Amino acid sequence: MKIAGRNAVSEALKSNLTIERLAVAKGLKDAQANRLINLARSKGVKIVFLDKDVLDKESKGQRHQGFIADVNDYKYSAVEDILKSAQEKNQDPLIIILDGVEDPHNLGSVLRVAECAGAHGVIIPRHRSASVNETVIKVSAGAASHVKVAKVANINDAIRRLKELNIRVLAAETGGQNIYQTDLKGALCVVIGGEDSGVKQLTKKLCDGIITLPMFGQVNSLNASVACGAVIYEAIRQRNFD
DSSP: OESSSSHHHHHHHSOOOOEEEEETTTTTHHHHHHHHHHHHHHOOOHHHHHHHHHEEEEEHTOOOOTTTEEEOOOOOOHHHHHHHHHHHHHOOEEEEEEESSSHHHHHHHHHHHHHHHHEEEEEEEESSSSOHHHHHHHHTTGGGGGEEEEEEEEEHHHHHHHHHOOOEEEEEEEEEGGGSSSSOOOSSSEEEBTTTBSSHHHHHSSSEEEEEEEOOOOOOOOOOHHHHHHHHHHHHHHHHHH
C-alpha cells in the first residue's frame, strides 16, 4: 500500500505502521522535507531519491508533494483493543460504528473526526464497506495511522456485545430525539449509516435510541462524515464543557 503526501507520510512515520521504503523527490531542500527525511532516517526507513516524474507515476494521481511511503497493509484492531484503549485512559468509551459507509472519502473523514475528537475507535463491517486504503489514509490527513479501526463480520453482533458491557448505542438518523436535548455523557457508541440507505432497520431496532440533528434547510440529510462530526463533537461538548 502506498501513502502519498507529506502529512500522511509524517503521521505514518510517527505511528506503528511498518514502512518498507520512502520515495523522495530529488532536490527537495525545504525545512519540512528535511525534517521528514531525518525522521525517516531515525526510524531506520530505507529512503530512495527519485525524479519527480517517477513519483508522479507511482502516486497514481495522488498529490504526493515529493513523498511516497510503501507500507504494509493496514492492521486492523479488535473491538476489545478499542475498549482497552478507553480503559487505559480511564475514560468512558466513545466509539463510532459505520453501518455500510462505502465511500473511502467518507471513511477517511470519519477517521479524522475520530482522531481529533479523541474517540477510542471506529468499527466497520467486513462486507459492503470501505476499507482502510491509500485514499482513506490520504483523506484522513494521516489520522488513520492513529485511530483503532475494528473490522467485524457482523455489526449487529458488535452492538449486542457493547450493550452487554453497558455501553449505550445510539443511531444517528432522522425521526429521533433532538441531539441537543439528548444526554450523550457516559459510555457511548454512535452508529452512522451508509450514504444511500442510512442505518439498517434491524440495526436501528438493536440500538438504545435514535438521535437526530435538526435540519433547517431544504435538504433533509447530511453527508455521513459531516453528521458524524456534528454528533461526536456534541458528545465531546457535553462531556467536557457542561
